[in-house]
Amino acid sequence: MNRNQLINALSEKTGLDKKDVRRTIDEMQRLIIQEAKEGQRICLHGFGSFKPRLQTSRPARNPRNGTTVQLSPRTIIHFKCAPLLLEQMNDK
Template sequence: MNKAQFIEALAEKANLSKVDAKKALEGYMAIVTECMTKREEIVLVGFGTLIPRPQSSRLARNPKTGTPVMIKPRTTVKFKPGKYLLEEMNSK
């Protein structure tokens, strides 16, 4: 599902116009981005948790040349699914 399809589905499920659904999605993405930048967790009970996770620097290889390359430390996001999401995914 791409962003346009998601907006259409959100509009249908929440009984919103596509314009309002797009604004809601963009607002959600802005809040998530802001929280992840501040290294704050976002807990949506039953659905899941977004957790900013630091990664240390590490040595990797350039797949084309095979030369070693040092990857800088960075922060990634881990999603831990909630109980109800997992139950729904595995019930069928």
Template sequence: MNRTQLVTVMAEKSALTKKDTQAFIASFQKMITQSLAEGDQVQITGFGTFALSYYPARAGRNPQTGATIEIAGANKAIFKPAKALKEQL
């Protein structure tokens, strides 16, 4: 399901218009992004938790030349589903 399909389904299942649904999804996405950028996690009971996970620097290899390169460490967003969501899947 892509974003357009999500907006359509959510608008059909709620009393919101497509425009209001798009605004809701955009603000929800911004809120999660901002919270993660500040180092906080976002926990939605019954659904799951969005959090940051730090992946440390590591050695890698250039597949074309075979040379060893250093891959910088990075924060990555992760999602851990709640128990209720896992059970439904």
């Protein structure tokens, strides 16, 4: 499912206008990014949590020519599923 399909599905299920659903998704994305930039953990109960994590400098290999390069340290976002989500995904 891509972004537009998600917007269409949410619009149908909630009865909200597609424009409102799009604005809500955009704002949610902005808030998650803003909080993560400030080093905050974002927890969505029953779904999972997003947490910024520092990835240290490390060597990597260029797949085209095999040369090694040193990647600089950077902040990544780590997502951890909630136990409830994992349980629902694995119900039979």
